Amino acid sequence: MDNKKILIIAHGHPDVHKGGAELAAYQLFQEYEAQGLNVMFLARSEEPPHGGAAFSIRNKPNELLFHTRQDDDFMFSNIRTRYIWSELRDLLARFKPDVVHFHHFFLMGIETLLEVRKTLPDVKIVFTLHEYLAICHRNGLMVKNKTNALCSKASPRDCHGCFPEKSPADFFMREMYIKRAFSVVDTFISPSHFLKQRYKAWGLEESSIHVIENGIAKIDEKGVKAKQHEELIHLAYFGQINSYKGLDVLLNSLLLLDRKDRKRFVLDIHGANLEHQPKRFQNEIFENLEKLKGTVFLHGAYQNADLPSLLDSAHWAVVPSIWWENSPIVIQEAFRSGVPVIASNIGGMAEKVVHEVNGLHFSVGKVMSLKNSLLRLIHEPDLYSKCCEGITAPLTIADSAKQNLALY
Template sequence: MDKKKILIIAHGHPDVHKGGAEIAAYQLFNEYETLGHDVTFLARSEEAPHGGAAFSVRNKANELLFHTRQDDDFLFSNIRTRYIWSELRDLLKRLQPEVVHFHHFFLMGVETLLEVRKTLPEAKIVFTLHEYLAICHANGLMLKPHSQKLCAKSSPRNCHNCFPEKSPADFFMREMYIKRAFSVVDRFVSPSEFLKQRYVDWGIDSSLIEVIENGTPELDKHAQMNDSVSRSSTKVRLAYFGQINCFKGLDVLLDALLLMDKDTRQQFVLNIHGANLEYQPAEFQEKVYSALKRLKGTVFLHGPYENHELPALLADTDWMVVPSIWYENSPIVIQEAFRSNVPVITSNIGGMAEKVTNMKNGLHFNVGKPLSLCAVLEKVAKDKNLHKQCVAGIIPPPKLSETAKANLALY
């Protein structure tokens, strides 16, 4: 195996920001290190730098924090901190990586791509696309801001209709500006076919995008696996994992439980493992807390969790529910569920529907429709064989080592 010099760039460190993209980038970094490659992890940080320096060390010498920010949230441009590009340039010259693998440009500035190409003309630039921010100004959600309707395809005119304060010309120039930065990328990686097709529709050549799923680390040999045969609970144990916000669909799940008659609802228990509810709009918080009060004894809010705790939490879970109202890309929690032999109930769109095959390794419901989810849950309660059927249909997700080898082959 040829030893490679690799720089991985992410928009946050998973010690601080526990998003799927940050975790995927950091896990890949750790796997490369295990394989003996000369690898550095560079994560953007909003923490104040020590002594005004652009960079600082996080955990060890090859884990660096990049203290910068983006000043233009429309173009993802870094305007007022251009002086940092000189320091970034110095870092790139010192590291001299053969491969620079981006997992985002967000919060650093899309010009980072151009700076890497300018400084390292011979290096290979790879970019893993984790969501739709480049395509969609609505936080990359592909949801129309006022109606919350899913957006089929972006265009300057469609985007202007969502954001009237910006002209179609503004959106055209935004697209050109981002595509100019993307033009220096040698190869893109997409964790799902759905996400790839979105970017192909947007204008990236299909041959430049390789679909490589996010791998999962192997379970510790002592980790407890979910066992559908020796279930100790008489209730159907549901679990929700991830951020709690307006787009993840927790309110849809709670509404589905509220729609049930009391006797049916008593057959379920829902454990919610998630954070950031307190940062959501007041109306959303009020809706969730009101539902939790009405569902006392059925639903339990446990707060945030660490990634290493997932296997133990999933060992006490019959079904994971992923009710997001946006397309998602390739939720890592779905991979984690399958690794632990837990089937998934999910919205019937995007990367979620791609990963979960209805009636094989999980169940679909109509996105954003509590009544549809309620009907699926009632079906689960009535038909005890559904769980065994879906567990039997689970194919283990790719191992992290397989994902690393696929990326290395792309380099």
């Protein structure tokens, strides 16, 4: 790839949006730069255009913000802002990339894929699938709208059941519109085998989807060495605080413990956006935090670079999400620091965490199941050192970049 040009496109810049997909795209860009490759990063931005221009420089000339918006959240369309596509075409014609690697279409408009293909008929288009947004209108969660039951496969009729205001025909047309845009992609990348199978069931060719994990930055070699429990077992939760991440399940499981057993635990919660959640959910979390005062500590938002130090005191990381997840970066972060993980037994979580090898599974959304897992930490002290020893180092960004370049 020494003489090739690479354009990486993301739906946000990690300086502004802290999502895992944005971070994965940007870190890949930085790794390519470090290798001396000719690479450009293009991130969609909500910031107002500078002088009405479609693009602006973020940090350096090969790091651009794309000032566009998604007009139709159902079809992911930006038809009404097509007046700026000419500037996108001009950028593509000037840079002339050999590979365009999309890490999303959300907020930019899915027609961006079609514009790249029209402008550069011979370019290699690669697309990393980060979740199920193309399949599921409910924010890509694949969770039933009324019952919060897990959804295994989308269909126009079932989707109409979740969103009665949209007809089955609307959902059929939505699927066809997205698949039309996806038809110009040469190859897809999935960070987990589970996600790949979901898109295969949805209709993508299995042979077109390659599994490559999102790499993670290396830190000073710590080795996997169990920390002493002493009297307290330190649990850590990282991530957004919303009703799909399962923090309420974790808090309720602690509340079910006998007071004597509960005193064996300390839970540190690192996460933000609770204030943006429905009032009922906020009230439940705050009430449980009050009941668990002295056991649970809410620390608020954190920077990704802070994770190694925040994990220093943790014995176990807990990932209790009630939706399928894909490849939660917190699991890789925990394993990098030698911390075993307690996770829901579904989706990418169950794929990354091997039960009783590098962590524990519990039944998704089941408070009693998680409570029983916590009791095992007390009554089976050897389980901790066993799971620590079972951890293998996660894929590094350099290794992930090597696999991506080979695919290009």
